[in-house]
Amino acid sequence: MDRGLRSLVDVVIAQTGLHYYDDKPEMLARLMETRIHACGCDTAEAYGRLLDHDAQGAEWRALESLITIRETFFFRDAAQFEALEHVILPRLLRERAAARTLRIWSAGCSNGAEPYSLAILVRRLLDSGLVADAARWTVDILGTDLSQFALSEARGHVFRPWSLRGLTREQISRWFERVPGEQLWRLRDRFADMVRFEHGNLLDVIHPCPKGPTFDLILCRNVLIYFTPARVADIVEGLASRLAPSGWLMLGHAEAGVAADRLAVERFAGAQAYRLGPVVACAGPRAVRAAIV
Ligand SMILES: C[S@@+](CC[C@H](N)C(=O)[O-])C[C@H]1O[C@@H](n2cnc3c(N)ncnc32)[C@H](O)[C@@H]1O
Structure with missing residues (x-):
């Protein structure tokens, strides 16, 4: 994984608290790559800048939706x-x-x-x-x-x-x-x-x-x-x-x-x-x- 993507992975983990990805950064990187491409960014750095300037939070919301694990059911436990x-x-x-x-x-x-x-x-x-x-x-x-x-x-x-x-x-x-x-x-x-x-x-x-x-x-x-x-x-x-x-x-x-x-x-x-x-x-x-x- 290139250094730019690796440091963006760390930013995303810190922002969301999802340390579940600490020992599987490649998994998070793969998910993030789908957003990087969807946004038309050439590099992780460009995507990082997009997130930095995401005033409405729309791209953060899209990324969060992609990386969270939503398993649930009625009357679970x-x-x-x-x-x-x-x-x-x-x-x-x-x-x-x-x-x-x-x-x-x-x-x-x-x-x-x-x-x-x-x-x-x-x-x-x-x-x-x-x-x-x-x-x-x-x-x-x-x-x-x-x-x-x-x-x-x-x-x-x-x-x-x-x-x-x-x-x-x-x-x-x-x-x-x-x-x-x-x-x-x-x-x-x-x-x-x-x-x-x-x-x-x-x-x-x-x-x-x-x-x-x-x-x-x-x-x-x-x-x-x-x-x-x-x-x-x-x-x-x-x-x-x-x-x-x-x-x-x-x-x-x-x-x-x-x-x-x-x-x-x-x-x-x-x-x-x-x-x-x-x-x-x-x-x-x-x-x-x-x-x-
Ligand atoms: C596995 S589901 C559990 C759902 C439900 N509480 C249950 O027990 O069935 C975990 C949920 O936590 C949400 N989640 C993960 N990180 C979160 C955070 N930092 N803040 C708020 N919700 C978060 C996920 O989006 C996901 O919907």
Whole structure:
């Protein structure tokens, strides 16, 4: 690989946090070459200059969409969704009954299967009579991702069978409608309308305690596996600083454990989740740790 391309590979890894490519730079270089050619650039340096002057971010978005791994499906990791349905969400709904507001963030949401699975659960719990005045609740479910391609799929809420592979026929017909003449299923509007999507780079959460909103529940699953341990620690701190009092953080099955020394861990059958103490609203990393220890 020539030196220009090699140094651009490093820039792209640093910008996206995708250290997954650290030991396979050729793989990332090959993907980048398709963008270099698509943009009509003769050299990696020319493409680097194009990225430097990409004021609207359009080329960065195209590149990010190409190099991210978007594997996902509805109710991925059943044990985690069991814990969400039977413990975490019912507790949150009861605790938030006075305000009748629930804010959920799926960070690294891919094509939306994860936040839409949450929407299905929340809708079911609200309809079950668990809390009063279900119709007057405000439920805000946000999905963010680095890949603009994944986000446009998510906003369309039409899925191939691969995304539905964990579901029974009965669940599919209850939650989706078949697109006529196609092997595609459209999530019903009453669930799709509960979720909104935004572009977001997880590296941006590293700065803790923003003035922005906090969340009652954050899912960040199967994303941190692509980052270095140091980055993971910073991101987990950043996510913790965005939790509302007594809010929950759930990481991927393979990522569980990284937050154990920062947050209180609660274990369920085959799953675990992290929680801030009830009085810690939006503290910096040291204060969060101090409040829990
Ligand atoms: C393997 S998918 C996981 C999707 C879903 N959370 C799940 O568990 O099924 C990883 C997602 O993380 C996104 N991603 C990777 N790096 C990211 C970053 N720096 N910021 C935000 N999203 C990122 C990818 O685009 C991809 O959609």
